Amino acid sequence: MTAPPAERNDLPSQYDAGLVEADIYAGWERSGYFLADVASRKPAYSIVIPPPNVNGSLHIGHAFEHTLIDAIIRRKRMAGFEALWLPGMDHAGISMQNVVERHLGTEGISRHDLGRAAFVERVWEYKANYGGAILRQMRRLGSSVDWSRERFTMDAGLSRAVRTMFGRMYADGLIYRAERIINWCPRCMTALSDIEVEHSDDEGELVSIRYGPLTVATTRVETMLGDTAVAVHPDDERYAHLIGTEVELPLTGRRIPVVADDAVDPAFGTGAVKVTPAHDPNDFAIGQRHGLATPSVINERGVIIASGPFQGLDRYEARPAITAALRELGLIVAEKRPYLHAVGHCDRCKTVVEPRLSKQWFVAVAPLAKAAGDAVRDGRTTLHPPEMRDRYFAWVDNMHDWCISRQLWWGHRIPVWYCSDGHVTVPGDADQPDPLTCGTCGLDGLRQDDDVLDTWFSSGLWPFSTLGWPAETEDLARFYPTSALVVGYDIIFFWVARMMMFGTYALPDVPFRDVLLHGLVRDSRGKKMSKSWGNVVDPLEWVDRYGADALRFTLARGANPGGDVPVSEEWVQGARNFTNKLWNATRFALLNGASTTEPLPAPEELDPESDWILSRLQTVVAEVDGYYEAYEFGRVCETLFHFAWDELCDWYLELAKLPLANPDLAPRTRAVLGHVFDVLLRLLHPVMPFVTETLWRQLTGGESVMVAEWPVADPSYAHRGAEEAIAELQDVVTAVRRFRSDQRVKPSATLPAVAVGGSVPFPAQVAALARLAGLGSAEQLPPGWSPVVAGRVSLGVDLSGVIDLAAERARLAKDRAAAVKERESASAKLTNAQFVGKAPAAVIDKTKARLGAAEADLARIADQLAALRSE
RNA sequence: GGGCCCGUAGCUCAACGGUAGAGCGCCGCCCUUACAAGGCGGAGGUCGCAGGAUCAACACCUGCCGGGCCCACCA
Numbered sequence: 021m022t023a024p025p026a027e028r029n030d031l032p033s034q035y036d037a038g039l040v041e042a043d044i045y046a047g048w049e050r051s052g053y054f055l056a057d058v059a060s061r062k063p064a065y066s067i068v069i070p071p072p073n074v075n076g077s078l079h080i081g082h083a084f085e086h087t088l089i090d091a092i093i094r095r096k097r098m099a100g101f102e103a104l105w106l107p108g109m110d111h112a113g114i115s116m117q118n119v120v121e122r123h124l125g126t127e128g129i130s131r132h133d134l135g136r137a138a139f140v141e142r143v144w145e146y147k148a149n150y151g152g153a154i155l156r157q158m159r160r161l162g163s164s165v166d167w168s169r170e171r172f173t174m175d176a177g178l179s180r181a182v183r184t185m186f187g188r189m190y191a192d193g194l195i196y197r198a199e200r201i202i203n204w205c206p207r208c209m210t211a212l213s214d215i216e217v218e219h220s221d222d223e224g225e226l227v228s229i230r231y232g233p234l235t236v237a238t239t240r241v242e243t244m245l246g247d248t249a250v251a252v253h254p255d256d257e258r259y260a261h262l263i264g265t266e267v268e269l270p271l272t273g274r275r276i277p278v279v280a281d282d283a284v285d286p287a288f289g290t291g292a293v294k295v296t297p298a299h300d301p302n303d304f305a306i307g308q309r310h311g312l313a314t315p316s317v318i319n320e321r322g323v324i325i326a327s328g329p330f331q332g333l334d335r336y337e338a339r340p341a342i343t344a345a346l347r348e349l350g351l352i353v354a355e356k357r358p359y360l361h362a363v364g365h366c367d368r369c370k371t372v373v374e375p376r377l378s379k380q381w382f383v384a385v386a387p388l389a390k391a392a393g394d395a396v397r398d399g400r401t402t403l404h405p406p407e408m409r410d411r412y413f414a415w416v417d418n419m420h421d422w423c424i425s426r427q428l429w430w431g432h433r434i435p436v437w438y439c440s441d442g443h444v445t446v447p448g449d450a451d452q453p454d455p456l457t458c459g460t461c462g463l464d465g466l467r468q469d470d471d472v473l474d475t476w477f478s479s480g481l482w483p484f485s486t487l488g489w490p491a492e493t494e495d496l497a498r499f500y501p502t503s504a505l506v507v508g509y510d511i512i513f514f515w516v517a518r519m520m521m522f523g524t525y526a527l528p529d530v531p532f533r534d535v536l537l538h539g540l541v542r543d544s545r546g547k548k549m550s551k552s553w554g555n556v557v558d559p560l561e562w563v564d565r566y567g568a569d570a571l572r573f574t575l576a577r578g579a580n581p582g583g584d585v586p587v588s589e590e591w592v593q594g595a596r597n598f599t600n601k602l603w604n605a606t607r608f609a610l611l612n613g614a615s616t617t618e619p620l621p622a623p624e625e626l627d628p629e630s631d632w633i634l635s636r637l638q639t640v641v642a643e644v645d646g647y648y649e650a651y652e653f654g655r656v657c658e659t660l661f662h663f664a665w666d667e668l669c670d671w672y673l674e675l676a677k678l679p680l681a682n683p684d685l686a687p688r689t690r691a692v693l694g695h696v697f698d699v700l701l702r703l704l705h706p707v708m709p710f711v712t713e714t715l716w717r718q719l720t721g722g723e724s725v726m727v728a729e730w731p732v733a734d735p736s737y738a739h740r741g742a743e744e745a746i747a748e749l750q751d752v753v754t755a756v757r758r759f760r761s762d763q764r765v766k767p768s769a770t771l772p773a774v775a776v777g778g779s780v781p782f783p784a785q786v787a788a789l790a791r792l793a794g795l796g797s798a799e800q801l802p803p804g805w806s807p808v809v810a811g812r813v814s815l816g817v818d819l820s821g822v823i824d825l826a827a828e829r830a831r832l833a834k835d836r837a838a839a840v841k842e843r844e845s846a847s848a849k850l851t852n853a854q855f856v857g858k859a860p861a862a863v864i865d866k867t868k869a870r871l872g873a874a875e876a877d878l879a880r881i882a883d884q885l886a887a888l889r890s891e
Numbered sequence: 892g893g894g895c896c897c898g899u900a901g902c903u904c905a906a907c908g909g910u911a912g913a914g915c916g917c918c919g920c921c922c923u924u925a926c927a928a929g930g931c932g933g934a935g936g937u938c939g940c941a942g943g944a945u946c947a948a949c950a951c952c953u954g955c956c957g958g959g960c961c962c963a964c965c966a
Binding site: 031033034035201219226236237238239240251283284285288289292293294295300301302303304305361362364375407408410411414415418420509510512513542544545546566577578580582583586587588590591593594596597598599600601603604605606607608609610611612654655658661662669670673677754757758760761762764766767768794842845846849852853854855856857858859860862863866867870 | 893894895896902903904905909910913914915916919920921923924925926928929930931932933945946947959960961962963964965966
């Protein structure tokens, strides 16, 4: 796609992002630049997308994450890497099933009315109709993903990876089935892993109940129906005589033993604990140690199933009912009292989780977690920012076995078959067909496990399953390990740790070299965005209004490693203004014939202002490159923003106007202009792809900045002298401008004549100065003089009608006060530093210079005040 | 109950052992031939509090106050 170079003087004075972005993206897609070529000789650079949920839509957090990833990928592509950004989506097990069930609910039917096959069919339909919205929206943002490699966690290839992984881990004893206490959501009707449970401190009531001679306390009265013991600490003298005896369990007519167990804290409450092995993980462990029965009294819907008067009540109806019954019997010792305690909630639907004994599949995490921890400890994978390492280690070092079976219909069905004798058959390899006969006894009529796998099981394989694993594909060889993972710190455990576990288990190397953990997007007051706060924003609305580049710049600019990012529409407006500034500045360059075809003159051949901007440019190139490499996107943006706006636009373009008007000087200045804009646009491209593409094509006539070379700093253009000269010029101009402002000299009025301070080094600069400061003429004078006062004294110009002498005296007095303060500060510091003689020489010198400057200022101010007095 | 982070200009946030920065907001002046989505000038901070080590701290250490986050099977 070759963009026809537009008429150079045909650019409107405002940038309209909406006008160009869609076409540009379509052109990029057609060009094939997004595709990664396995056969290329370039070094590989790869990132797999953190797959968004199929049922979601692009929110501001995605926009943030995608901006960072795209910036990384685009820069690497320009820098000569074969860059791959692999897109895709996650089937989002519970989440997606819930969404579809809700839709069915509006039709008045449940998934059970449909049956499993029909329900799963519906989910696929839903996915086809609504899924992938995010991936389509990504085009709006400009994400340069390789669409030819798009994957889905339920597609055939990934299903094969899941089945292979399960088979291998089962064979290795890393996946097993067991009856355990698991977290159960009575609403979603499925088991959950530990991290799918959110704990919150909820108000409960601690009720003390008399069990014969003992008193126990509980927040969950209803579980007492399933108690099979009371436990006390073995060393607790108060109860030593009761150990081994039995007490009566109220309301049930059952007698239960008193057991001694170390898990009991004798200092808590009465030191006696009721034990409900089927409904509490602690109690289950106690039960195991003492061979207690494990009767379940609450079913999967949270309903009491113990026979008796409470049977059929919901757990929350049963609680007060049982309490009342106990009170009637006089068994409530103390009145119930409010008690704040941690309660687990389902992270999908917020229902209070019910610990429940059931038979589930688990991953034995110990060896995997160790490998995942080691990979970070020994530096094969690096976490950014490093503070996140502690969090990561705390998790992998203390992980419990992972419950991976879910009682859902949407997901990867567990690849396990049972015969009527209950033997388990697991196909060892993904390419084996579903087994027809039992591997143990040879019976046929096998039945597949009804459950599906935790959605994070398949996500955990993402970095290599998407590249073709278990097949040994070229993609896998070329792009694994992936170079970086860019993801929010909120899913370190859900996802990052799991990928590390699976990756180090199944492949010879880690899944990624760098992990960049970004923060959450917040509103302008630093508040977390949530629907209930009403502060969520639709990123695409901002894209519509201000353009994708403005949104991207805003997000990238706010990115500090690991930090949260506040955004507001005003920030985006500011970024939009920046795109417009770039637009107009480039337009100025184009109108003035900026050229990228003329060779850039060597430093000696240039005017100081050009030496200066090129010197600054090469510094900026080096800095920005380093910031990109360190994932310091905030600084990338900050540096480029200031260079472009404050230095290039506010000073260089103004300074360039004079040489551009001079036929002898213009060609060189045009070459410098062309070069500076060319480099600037390339540096900005990873963050602001659209506006830079538009402008870069106009400027250079090139095909696409996407595939332009990444700039490299050229230290031969470093020019200290020019930087100092321009700094001095800026000081003087600012002083004159300040004078004008103080003296209320109209901007349109030209001061009749004035002398300027500073060692302004050459005639062109004096002319520039006259222009920038609105002077009729200017001459050099010793530095440091208030311009007009100097003019009066030195040139004899009579400004008495123009100058407000009192205002000028006030200004000088103020300057003098500042100089006095500065002299004192520098002097104190110098005395201090010299006294002990430990300060580095550089510091002493610098401080001496400060002191000298302050003293010189004071002398000049005194002279000027004296001159004014004689006026 | 453990662990982590943060308290810097009105707001949101940077920086850093050696003279406090940005964006937005605010005040004043300007439609100056790239840009009013702009230009120029300016105001505004005892860097949460109290100690300590250092020639020198906003920056390092300790304690306190205030705010946030993560992990957690004490009934």
